[in-house]
Amino acid sequence: MTGKVRTRIAPSPTGFLHLGTARTALYSWAYARHHGGEFVLRIEDTDVARSTQDSTDQILASMHWLGLDYDEGPIYQMQRLERYREVIAQMLEAGTAYHCYCTPAELDEMREAQRARGEKTLYDRRWRPEPGKVLPPVPEGVPPVVRFCNPPEGDVTWNDLVKGEITINNREIDDLIILRPDGVPTYNFAVVVDDWDMAITHVFRGDEHINNTPWQINIFRALGAPLPQFGHVPVILGDDGQKLSKRRGAVSVTAYEENGYLPEAMLNYLARLGWSHGDDELFTREQMVSWFDGSHLSKSPAQWDAAKLAWVNAQYIKAKPDDALAPLVAAQLQKRGIAADERLPAICALFKDRCETTVALADWAAAFYADVTPSEADLAQHVADAVKPVIATLAEKLASVAWEKVSIAAAIKEVLAEHSVKMPVLAMPVRVLLMGTPQTPSLDSVLAIFSREKVIERLKRA
Template structure:
């Protein structure tokens, strides 16, 4: 059997973190087993689906590097196929037309609740031997319902949760086609997974209640069942589920915020899966390890600080020449066009940064004027140290412009002025970089032009 997995986002909003994690697990499982990964766009919610959301989903998948073997496949382009299957089900007696109006359904469920019963469709339009159906009302377009088995349990061995059983009396005759002819989620997803040969379905555990209907539809169609794995939700800082409507942030927002895709994948993978005590691992390592086991049964807590730490580790490890274009893109958003110094700037400052936005903040000081804060200037650029700053400027005007020569000049001024390094270095940093804390002063100064350093020192 060839393993085939899929991710099937709805384009009613951005691709959020929970869906991205499910996509990662589905992708990694397929890659681990040498299988295929399919992208399907579930766009049957016509009123809320947008092309902008589709484009954001595709951009997010591309940024994360979750390459798919087939797709994107759009459900709204498959309506003829759904109609074909529905007609077969109507002919086979596994589906039927229901003419209940919304008002009738509301009254039915209100009466059930008043009797202390679970609100379920009562099957009044479901054909049965010897049963007389109500007369078909004029002008009422029907929905099509699935003949759900009335007795027995639906059972499956979930890849994450283990054995699950739900009694058929807990669910009713699901609407599979709306009055406008558009299929509902639980029907379309079964036909899609059947037609596309999906063997393993990873998805959020909010879908557990949908699974019995889907299994029953698979069986009614004589279609092979995929294996299901329902992963727990991701909780936000407030302990509530992250979702499009509540607290979630789009994947592309993290790209814009200066996170690296490899760091995001690493962090998402650990939100519900582990490989021993490994915190940091490559995409290739995850593929090698991800066999569908070691998935957590408990919800994961989103931790922005932990993500920032993971991203910082990846920034430190990333080759400077690969980091520089990412920082350049952040600088260009500020109207700054960097030069060939940027690679060296990244090398010097990346250990201090947890995003490329933060790194661009350091780099910006090399391409635009800085304005030291009044508190830093008052604390560090004092009358007592101004003679030493002027002396350093005189020295730097004539030395060879490299790190070693600048270091010698600084030491000579310190000796002549009877100062220790912090007394001179901190005010110089404030004047040059706008902050008293930077990497080694000689390394910082060497990345500027001589003329720019002399100009900034003269501002003391």
């Protein structure tokens, strides 16, 4: 490989950054970092009617949360209109583009006639200048578009980084519009000028763009611009087997942050949706950068698996230091109007092995900071009249013991011996009264994190 590797991600701000685009961003970022290159963020906002600032903000927030740092950007296409028009003018002068005055009605009529003849619906090039051809008279009051002079014959072939060699015949594509009447360029033109100006060397994107690639390659060649290498990654399928997209049930990247997923877990899971390194399931960002050389990308669609993502996230939560986990759980508690304190790291240490998300961890932590209301069913099943004297004895003993785990454990054993009952008889109701559930980690560990006053107060509700 010669020259500096430069990759990019170019989302459209017509909705949230969805998971497929996030995965493409990850691959582009990792490839650039692997080769010591540069990664560019471009916002393709030429769809003026549908682009919003909220979507742009969400894209930037998603990239930040995922930790996909970019070396240039964000670069906005709408701030580059003069550049596009400059290139259009050069193409018109060079004869690689031309004005077309067809009205929408004429185009509809053209397509209907082609369909009636059983032909593919393609623009018939009626306004394309050719030697000896007489063009129609320019109609009054019809603003023209600018079309690209696509080669009428021959093949477009490229060696795709994912799919291998792909060939599409030029007869399958037509003279696409590259500039609308309002002076705003179309996607296939703007993306070429951007990639040219920004010296992009490698383009990773979804394989829904394969049909756009021949046009783009032909425009690159018409401009005398160097071609980047293309890698088209397969789509991600949802549970229904259909493409996961922002129009079909996909969830935004930031929604996963809100729902308690860790960015490092999301990156790990996204990476494995279409790429592998042997049998490695869990790996760090640094390992991925070290391994991601563009090979081992799958040619087949990947299936989104919410349960697998939850498992991956659980592994990262277990491995995360308690002091680093606590602020994330504190943020979840804050949404509920609960202020955490210095006990939170210890709470995280005790409960994180049981949790798939920081939301679930916050559910456990909330019992230490806010009132709990055990269900009637749990109270009836576990806090029976027969066990209430045992609970009362425990409350009595806990009122005077040293408030640390060893002493609390000793007090519990004394109560069990005094009443001749086994641990589950006492532990289940105490857990229900304290935590609102009969299932918790070891009772002495849970009690030690509570204040003495809170424990006795809740036990006396029996």
